[in-house]
Amino acid sequence: xxxxxxxxxxxxxxxxxxxxxxxxxxxxxxxxxxxxxxxxxxxxxxxxxxxxxxxxxxxxxxxxxxxxxxxxxxxxxxxxxxxxxxxxxxxxxxxxxxxxxxxxxxxxxxxxxxxxxxxxxxxxxxxxxxxxxxxxxxxxxxxxxxxxxxxxxxxxxxxxxxxxxxxxxxxxxxxxxxxxxxxxxxxxxxxxxxxxxxxxxxxxxxxxxxxxxxxxxxxxxxxxxxxxxxxxxxxxxxxxxxxxxxxxxxxxxxxxxxxxxxxxxxxxxxxxxxxxxxxxxxxxxxxxxxxxxxxxxxxxxxxxxxxxxxxxxxxxxxxxxxxxxxxxxxxxxxxxxxxxxxxxxxxxxxxxxxxxxxxxxxxxxxxxxxxx
Numbered sequence: 001x002x003x004x005x006x007x008x009x010x011x012x013x014x015x016x017x018x019x020x021x022x023x024x025x026x027x028x029x030x031x032x033x034x035x036x037x038x039x040x041x042x043x044x045x046x047x048x049x050x051x052x053x054x055x056x057x058x059x060x061x062x063x064x065x066x067x068x069x070x071x072x073x074x075x076x077x078x079x080x081x082x083x084x085x086x087x088x089x090x091x092x093x094x095x096x097x098x099x100x101x102x103x104x105x106x107x108x109x110x111x112x113x114x115x116x117x118x119x120x121x122x123x124x125x126x127x128x129x130x131x132x133x134x135x136x137x138x139x140x141x142x143x144x145x146x147x148x149x150x151x152x153x154x155x156x157x158x159x160x161x162x163x164x165x166x167x168x169x170x171x172x173x174x175x176x177x178x179x180x181x182x183x184x185x186x187x188x189x190x191x192x193x194x195x196x197x198x199x200x201x202x203x204x205x206x207x208x209x210x211x212x213x214x215x216x217x218x219x220x221x222x223x224x225x226x227x228x229x230x231x232x233x234x235x236x237x238x239x240x241x242x243x244x245x246x247x248x249x250x251x252x253x254x255x256x257x258x259x260x261x262x263x264x265x266x267x268x269x270x271x272x273x274x275x276x277x278x279x280x281x282x283x284x285x286x287x288x289x290x291x292x293x294x295x296x297x298x299x300x301x302x303x304x305x306x307x308x309x310x311x312x313x314x315x316x317x318x319x320x321x322x323x324x325x326x327x328x329x330x331x332x333x334x335x336x337x338x339x340x341x342x343x344x345x346x347x348x349x350x351x352x353x354x355x356x357x358x359x360x361x362x363x364x365x366x367x368x369x370x371x372x
Contacts, residue, residue, distance in 0.1 A: 007167055008157045010129040016159040022152040024116035025109045029082070029148030032102040033073040037064035045069060046098065050083045050105040053091045055240040055277065057122060066101055073101040078118040080125075081106040082151055087276035087328055089144045090134035090236070092125040094118055107148045116156070120164040123171055124156060126239055135236050135249040144236075182359050186310055189344075189352055193311045194318065196342040202302070207337035210270075210297040210308070213263050214333065215290035218256035225256025230264070231288035235273035238280040243309075245271070246285035262289040268305050270297040272312055274331035278323050279316035281309050295336045304349035306356055311341060 009015035022028060037047050044065040052059050075081070075095040081102050083091040093106075102108055111118045124130055133154060138144040159167070191198035206212075218225035231248040238245070257264070265271075265284050273280040274295045283305055290296065299305045312319070319339075323329030 003170055004123060004127050004167065005129070007163070008159055011133060011155050011157065012129070014157055016157050016163070018155050019158045020152065021109065021154040021156050024112055024121075024156060024158060026112050027110065029107040029109055029151050031084075031148060032081070032104045032106045032108065033066060033068070033070060034104040035066045035068040037103075038067050040065045044099075045074065046100040047103060048075070048081065048093065048100050048106065049103040050086065050088050050091075053081075053083060053088065053093045055091065055280065057091070057093055057126065059093065066103075069101060075100045075102055075108070076110070078113070079108055079110055080118060080121055081108045082125075082146075084147065084151075085145045087144070087236075089138050089146055090125075090131065092122065094122040107151055109151075114161070116158060117161065117164045117168065119168050119171075120159075121156070123167070126241065128239070129157075131237055131239060132249055135234070138236075182310075182356060183314070185355055186314070186352060189348060190307075190342070192314075193342040193344075194315050194340065196340075198342070198344075200342040200344050202343040203340060204343060205337060206297065206339045206341050209300050209303050209341070209343060211300075212333070212337060213265060213269070213296045213298060215292050215294050215296070216260040216262055217291045218252055218260040218262075222256070222259070225253055225259060227251060228253030228256065230254065230257055231286065232290065233271070233288055233294075234291045235276060235280050235293040238271070238273065238282050240280065240313075242280065242282035244285035245282045245288075248288055252289065257289055264289055265296055266298065268299070270299065270305050270308050270312070272296060272336075274336060275323075275325075276328050276330075278320045278329055278331055279312075281312045281316075283309055295331065295333060302343055302346060304346060304353055306353040307344075307349040308341075310352070310356065 011018065037049060040063045047064045047066040052062060054060055077096055079095045081093050083089050083105065084107050085105050111121055137150055138146050196203045228251050230252045232250050232252045233245065233248040237249055264287050266287060267284055269284040271282045271284060271290065272295055273293050275293045297308060299308060322335055323331055
């Protein structure tokens with residue numbers, strides 16, 4: 001978040017004290033229940049599983065309860081759970097209200113509120129500096145993994161309580177007014193571009209107005225392919241609030257790029273994750289390559305990249321519903337190519353880019369230009 005970094009810095013260049021997570025919580029991380037999920041019953045606690053947590057920290061609508069309910073797994077307001085494995089590793093959820101217990105692929109912490117406000121910890125876990133730590137800390141095996149012992153030692157930015165409260169006031173006001181304002185402006189100007197309810201004259205398959213570029217991964221066991229000068233991004237480095245991305249956690253060499261047959265994505269390319277998870281969107285700020293978790297769009301002169309970026313953000317739930325697969329959902333290249341989108345006059349699209357960037361500068365939209 002631009003305001004977060006401005007006030008507190010990053011883990012690499014902090015403006016406030018840096019402590020370990022264990023220093024600002026009441027106990028070490030606690031693993032959740034391993035009981036099975038079952039159909040929800042009125043009066044029973046919700047069973048929060050790793051797959052229930054959205055990128056923005058909210059919960060989806062797939063509500064289940066647990067076969068066995070134990071009090072030691074019950075959540076109280078302010079508890080934060082961290083996803084510890086799989087494609088969702090690093091996601092967090094802060095419990096605010098209601099009866100709930102948490103599952104075994106989650107790790108729970110209770111903040112020491114004299115040192116760290118739960119809402120501030122939530123904000124920290126939606127910052128680029130946190131996602132960099134996640135990307136660098138996860139153990140890669142059959143599934144990415146971060147253990148409770150690793151989370152205990154995680155570095156966190158710890159401002160004075162007064163500064164945390166000051167930031168949270170800004171954060172909450174911007175979150176409510178900024179996004180809603182931009183969204184309302186977009187709908188007023190364009191309607192829903194994916195159903196063309198404003199009857200724009202051009203309504204085309206996205207493959208007809210963009211060049212779609214895929215990615216891949218060089219052999220991880222070949223040292224000569226890694227630690228070069230070419231940026232290489234994965235969906236794990238993006239959040240729901242990503243806007244322009246100027247750097248990546250990992251870099252590859254030109255030899256690695258050629259071996260994996262990767263295309264260098266030019267500045268302005270719209271990044272769109274289509275697996276693990278579906279629906280993260282950002283814009284390339286500096287040339288980079290990407291892994292196989294993306295289908296990316298190089299816009300023609302008919303399409304403004306910020307207009308496309310925001311269209312895809314608004315349609316995330318719909319796009320996720322198109323995913324297929326058993327181990328994890330994925331959007332195929334054919335599905336992406338066939339997506340239809342209205343194409344308003346480019347002058348109107350450009351006007352929206354100006355509006356969105358003004359919201360960015362004013363802090364009305366959270367976490368925009370990620371500059372590592």
